[in-house]
Amino acid sequence: MLAAGLVLSVGAAVTVGPADLSMGTVWSVVAAHTGLAESTVPLLRDHIVWELRLPRVIAAAVVGAGLAVVGAVLQTVTRNPLADPYLLGVSSGASLGAVGVIVLGLGAGVAALAGGAFLGALAAFALVLLIAGWRGTLRPTRVVLAGVAIAQLCAALTSFVIIWAADPHATQSITFWLSGSMARADWTALAWAGVALGVALVVILWHARALNAFAFGEEAAAALGIAVGRVRWVLLVVAALLTAVLVAVSGAIGFVGLILPHAARFVTGPDHRRLLPVVALAGAIFLIWVDTAARTVFEPRELPAGVLTAVIGVPAFVILLSRGRDAAR
Amino acid sequence: MLRVDDVSWAVPAARILDGVTCAAPRGSLVGLLGPNGSGKTTLLRIVAGLLPAGSGAVTLDGDTVAAMPRAVAARRMALLAQHSETDLDLTVTEVVLLGRTPHRRSRWSEGDTDRAIAGQVLDQVDLADFADRKWQTLSGGERQRVQLARALAQEPELLLLDEPTNHLDIGHQLQLLHLVRRSGTTTLAALHDLNLAAMFCDLVVVLDQGRVAASGAPFKVLTPDLLKQVYGVDADVTTHDGRPVITYRRPT
Numbered sequence: 283m284l285a286a287g288l289v290l291s292v293g294a295a296v297t298v299g300p301a302d303l304s305m306g307t308v309w310s311v312v313a314a315h316t317g318l319a320e321s322t323v324p325l326l327r328d329h330i331v332w333e334l335r336l337p338r339v340i341a342a343a344v345v346g347a348g349l350a351v352v353g354a355v356l357q358t359v360t361r362n363p364l365a366d367p368y369l370l371g372v373s374s375g376a377s378l379g380a381v382g383v384i385v386l387g388l389g390a391g392v393a394a395l396a397g398g399a400f401l402g403a404l405a406a407f408a409l410v411l412l413i414a415g416w417r418g419t420l421r422p423t424r425v426v427l428a429g430v431a432i433a434q435l436c437a438a439l440t441s442f443v444i445i446w447a448a449d450p451h452a453t454q455s456i457t458f459w460l461s462g463s464m465a466r467a468d469w470t471a472l473a474w475a476g477v478a479l480g481v482a483l484v485v486i487l488w489h490a491r492a493l494n495a496f497a498f499g500e501e502a503a504a505a506l507g508i509a510v511g512r513v514r515w516v517l518l519v520v521a522a523l524l525t526a527v528l529v530a531v532s533g534a535i536g537f538v539g540l541i542l543p544h545a546a547r548f549v550t551g552p553d554h555r556r557l558l559p560v561v562a563l564a565g566a567i568f569l570i571w572v573d574t575a576a577r578t579v580f581e582p583r584e585l586p587a588g589v590l591t592a593v594i595g596v597p598a599f600v601i602l603l604s605r606g607r608d609a610a611r
Numbered sequence: 612m613l614r615v616d617d618v619s620w621a622v623p624a625a626r627i628l629d630g631v632t633c634a635a636p637r638g639s640l641v642g643l644l645g646p647n648g649s650g651k652t653t654l655l656r657i658v659a660g661l662l663p664a665g666s667g668a669v670t671l672d673g674d675t676v677a678a679m680p681r682a683v684a685a686r687r688m689a690l691l692a693q694h695s696e697t698d699l700d701l702t703v704t705e706v707v708l709l710g711r712t713p714h715r716r717s718r719w720s721e722g723d724t725d726r727a728i729a730g731q732v733l734d735q736v737d738l739a740d741f742a743d744r745k746w747q748t749l750s751g752g753e754r755q756r757v758q759l760a761r762a763l764a765q766e767p768e769l770l771l772l773d774e775p776t777n778h779l780d781i782g783h784q785l786q787l788l789h790l791v792r793r794s795g796t797t798t799l800a801a802l803h804d805l806n807l808a809a810m811f812c813d814l815v816v817v818l819d820q821g822r823v824a825a826s827g828a829p830f831k832v833l834t835p836d837l838l839k840q841v842y843g844v845d846a847d848v849t850t851h852d853g854r855p856v857i858t859y860r861r862p863t
Contacts, residue, residue, distance in 0.1 A: 498696065551705075
């Protein structure tokens with residue numbers, strides 16, 4: 283049912299916007315580009331659907347699904363209900379990387395920005411692992427603390443670079459990027475993000491039962507036959523790499539990776555075999571509609587999606603929280 | 612049968628275990644006694660394969676535990692901790708099914724066998740009516756019984772209990788150890804309450820500063836002299852129903 287909801291959401295969200303389009307037009311454009319049918323749609327409309335709106339809607343779906351799944355996994359692996367995809371210092375590293383690219387004038391294009399963000403994210407995560415794993419095992423508390431420390435450092439450096447550069451144009455584009463937006467999505471970035479999401483989902487779903495075994499802590503998981511050290515390494519690295527790619531596509535979009543896993547747990551219970559597929563689809567649908575609202579509600583101005591996720595999401599979560607409690611007791 | 616042969620374990624500052632040798636014959640309940648910090652928990656973790664022994668060997672029916680892959684070890688040994696906590700909203704059945712994790716045939720789903728065993732072990736700990744209850748609504752005693760059911764669902768040759776009755780009232784303490792006994796599984800149990808140990812254990816092993824101070828049948832081991840030497844307490848030992856009963860004296 284959720285899968286059908288996702289397909290419908292993609293189709294419907296593409297029709298929303300300044301140029302009036304119908305569902306039928308959207309499907310025939312998609313059919314034409316995938317070679318299923320001859321194109322019957324005028325070139326301008328074809329362009330709006332295929333080059334502007336569809337990449338953006340699919341980007342929202344990929345980013346939403348990825349962030350929600352990564353959040354769910356990190357909350358389990360670190361046994362910290364406040365864990366989110368940015369816990370590992372990845373987003374702050376990405377911001378610093380992107381800002382560095384803009385300010386140093388290494389290029390202002392989408393590719394340069396995304397590349398800088400991705401490299402920054404990887405560097406930050408490598409640093410976190412180095413600190414957390416220094417002379418000891420990779421304990422979750424150490425990973426969390428190292429992540430927080432690196433995030434603070436990167437945030438401070440980012441502010442410094444922005445102030446130092448004192449370029450109003452750069453500052454504006456950086457601020458917009460930091461708040462998170464799908465506006466820059468194109469098919470190349472999407473191909474990368476789609477592959478990353480696909481690989482990560484396979485690895486994570488493969489470990490669904492192992493994740494369940496973490497319910498009573500790591501020692502309990504080990505006593506149930508889980509190779510805790512290996513599982514934790516694999517999942518942390520996969521989570522960080524996927525987040526790095528997603529942040530490069532969309533900037534840092536908060537809330538989705540923190541709250542959606544909790545919301546999904548109210549519906550599915552804590553079993554990861556049900557939780558992970560549901561949270562991925564829910565994250566995709568949620569972010570599609572948030573982004574659609576972000577680009578249309580205050581037309582022609584556009585809000586960063588990261589601002590709207592919280593505005594829309596918090597009331598929805600409060601409703602779930604109160605109803606979930608009634609149902610559980 | 613479990614054999615612990617000359618096991619030592621040290622941290623840079625201290626020797627936690629020093630040449631510990633003991634055994635648990637098939638079907639027996641062996642009590643692991645000793646003051647706080649005497650090495651009971653460390654020994655249990657080494658036996659469970661969760662901690663590599665510094666030296667010495669632990670074998671289960673002749674197979675070296677340290678050489679077992681984690682999943683194999685978890686099919687042969689199950690661990691019941693002092694107490695288990697989770698924030699997750701699990702049902703009793705979901706908790707018990709965790710015990711089937713090392714036996715999984717499929718990476719994805721439980722089979723009919725798994726569900727049948729879950730029902731059977733819940734029945735064994737007298738919690739058949741609790742299958743659909745939420746873990747968060749259970750009392751401390753019920754939670755420990757559910758964890759015992761989870762451990763039994765692993766179908767272990769050896770049960771390892773780490774002070775499993777610490778947070779329970781006396782009624783639930785007796786009930787839990789009774790259920791362990793009734794399961795007939797070979798068990799090594801770290802216990803604090805010496806009278807409880809005397810009541811349920813076939814053999815006891817007393818650790819003192821990482822060494823075995825005494826081991827054997829409870830009535831042979833639990834003497835006033837040993838209690839003075841190991842715990843530094845004065846006590847009288849009498850006999851009731853053929854079991855030793857310890858009465859402590861106030862420190863003077």
